[in-house]
Amino acid sequence: MFRPYRGRLALVGLLVAASSLVSVVSPFMLREILDTAIPQGRTGLLSLLALGMILTAVVTSVFGVLQTLISTTVGQRVMHDLRTGVYAQLQRMPLAFFTRTRTGEVQSRIANDIGGMQATVTSTATSLVSNLTAVVASIVAMLALDWRLTAVSMLLLPVFVWISRRVGRERKRITTDRQRQMAAMAATVTESLSVSGILLGRTMGRADSLTKSFADESERLVDLEVRSNMAGRWRMSTIGIVMAAMPAVIYWAAGLTLQTGGGAVSIGTLVAFVSLQQGLFRPAVSLLSTGVEMQTSLALFQRIFEYLDLPVEITEPERPVALGTVRGDVRFDGVDFAYDSKDAPTLQEVDLTVPAGGSLAVVGPTGSGKSTLSYLVPRLYDVTGGRVLLDGVDVRDLGFATLSRAVGVVSQETYLFHASVAENLRFAKPDATDEELETAARAAQIHDHIAALPDGYDTLVGERGYRFSGGEKQRLAIARTILRDPPVLILDEATSALDTRTEQAVQRAIDALSEGRTTITIAHRLSTIRDADQIVVLDAGRIAERGTHEELMRRDGRYAALVRRDSRPARTAAEAEAAEVPETEAGEGAEPEVVGGTGDGRAPASGTARTPGDLAPVVP
Incomplete structure (x- = not known):
């Protein structure tokens, strides 16, 4: 030294x-x-x-x-x-x-x-x-x-x-x-x-x-x-x-x-x-x-x-392949992966093709290898068998700079630095102009919230972004990815930790982000991936089923079982609410009861009409 x-x-x-x-x-x-x-x-x-x-x-x-x-x-x-x-x-x-x-x-x-x-x-x-x-x-x-x-x-x-x-x-x-x-x-x-x-x-x-x-x-x-x-x-x-x-x-x-x-x-x-x-x-x-x-x-x-002296397991190729304009064609060719040579394989014999501009959704039970599959495209891990190809080139033959420009990742755990909103967004593109920041934020449906802050885009986000809600942080992450404009997008359970209302807002931002890109979505909530061009069900690291939503529902296999399980809590709540509301004793034509009546059947002008059903307890 x-x-x-x-x-x-x-x-x-x-x-x-x-x-x-x-x-x-x-x-x-x-x-x-x-x-x-x-x-x-x-x-x-x-x-x-x-x-x-x-x-x-x-x-x-x-x-x-x-x-x-x-x-x-x-x-x-x-x-x-x-x-x-x-x-x-x-x-x-x-x-x-x-x-x-x-x-x-x-x-x-x-x-x-x-x-x-x-x-x-x-x-x-x-x-x-x-x-x-x-x-x-x-x-x-x-x-x-x-x-x-x-x-x-x-x-x-x-x-x-x-x-x-x-x-x-x-x-x-x-x-x-x-x-x-x-x-x-x-x-x-x-x-x-x-x-x-x-x-x-x-x-x-x-x-x-x-x-x-x-x-x-x-x-x-x-x-x-x-x-x-x-x-x-x-x-x-x-x-x-x-x-x-x-x-x-x-x-x-x-x-x-x-x-x-x-x-x-x-x-x-x-x-x-x-x-x-x-x-x-x-x-x-x-x-x-x-x-x-x-x-x-x-x-x-x-x-x-x-x-x-630690060995560097994921290395830059000596002569990286130069890609011109990245189309975004992604292919998993006989992919095997294990976190440790002593452990059982996490992925086995995975063959998938996602054409440029297409969308792939990966579902399956916890531990089936969904997130691991998404980590292989940006080379957060390297395959232990087979190949991951981007536009026909093994990702291990691409330079890190090329790969990071080509593949964007939005994960469930959004990380924000203790810096301003603008600095966090510019982490994706240091030379981005204020206009580009605003355009990306509008696409992610977060601009109005940022503009309402006391310091606007100069507002400090706080440690790990704790000044923002989960949905707001997620939309900031999406805006950051929009700013980078990658041809391939990985969405790793990006909305699984959000409530339904926030999820809808974030999903609209994701839809804007996904437009025209090759998209690989890892999802727990199956309602977000029904329109995917291809849905793959992983089980113990292997592909158990594949097809569109309609095809997989007709097969009534693993995917259909997951959909039924995913929708069961909502149905049960609706049924419980219906069970709690009794029918009126007077039939469909019964007159509504008047709250605040005078006792002689006449309703005062300020009274509020209600039906017997309104007296039922509210089911959360």
Whole structure:
């Protein structure tokens, strides 16, 4: 992921190396000041060396700022690429992935996991190179000053490395648990604080229990955060204490060397060495801490790359077939489909042809594969056997852009973004004019309602469109599809959740949308599909019957049974109402009774006439 920025990274490496080399020059100048310039009273050399130390500090600081600027820019670009890559990967995932994955889990990986990687990506890599270069340069300079003191300084380094690796492994394990807990909390928030979640929680009286459940999740996260921050803290503190005590050890070692006759160490060399050693400790400790942070970050990288490494099941063809004007001829050729290779097939040996401009209705009991069949045309799923053809071309050979322009879907669950009405409609056609929006809304019979809103087409629809009724949302979805103007239209139980009156209004909008298009309708309410050119009855994934409404009714088979079942509740209600209304005792010619009479048979002018039948109880 860093490869596209290797030029800038090379520049960072040069700045790091130059900064490290310049910084180790300062102790050598300090030695010359203490051993030569001051004892010999060479004022000119002293001034030159002092100026050199100041310039060294200035150059090191400038190099550090430039290095930070470039490395942070590169790191943020990599973060951007990573976020975009994960989002694009998820956009390519099949619908099945989202049916088995909680939305909050996906959001947590993009927000929390990638956010947690930011420090590693933006600064850790640079810190690693910088500190490693500083450590190497300092050790080389220390050897040049005195190899014996350098050997004493390096004795405990392997122990420090071992401690830091153990701390890193411990933090990695805790970080994995922490990120998993954060994902669980995000999923809880997404589900329980959505509009649907709030409605369910309050109507079920579960607000307090949901709050307690969230508090328990948060309590577990608190424990993991404390454990993550304290993991290895005492061991790393021990390293700091030992490194802080090392100057005393160096002075002691220099004194022993002098007493044993091993060769005198000058005051300038000793001070310069301690200065280098102190300069070594900072990057050394930072390097060990960086190692710990990198091991910890591996837990985050693993969670992110679990998504990036997911196989993309529905892919764009390498050489997509170009379709000119799409006629809309749809054909299912020996189609088989199963959601999982271990599961029983959902569809088997389905052969259907819907000519351009024709209409197909698919009915059947729940679980018969109706919706699944409609998902295969826009490639929300790919067939496991056979082919789905659009104008004679396998849909798997068409580009996604071509397919999305050719096939429009209006489903039962209408999704609207938390944006204005106009923005929701323009999701189908970003460059649509206001006139085109109005024309589409009029065709969907929703324009008058939008125009009556305080802000008209600029009105916010609210979370998931909850400011609108079910029928209004459905008509907005239809207007959105009209704006896209697809030659093939999939209607997946688009009116099944609506009341009869609203259904009639939506059905008129659907009729306007369907005109001149190839239409495949998945329906529970059979009254909406009687005029279809072809009706197919699915049962356990197989075609049980096919024909027009009249043909299937004459056969008196499965379809006729479904029609009778569909119409039975209405008949029963009518019969019940008729049974509740008694006939008049006086016969057909009976005079109506007068409400509010005077008692002598005369009706006052303000009285209301009614028949005995009006006294019957009302049947809902």
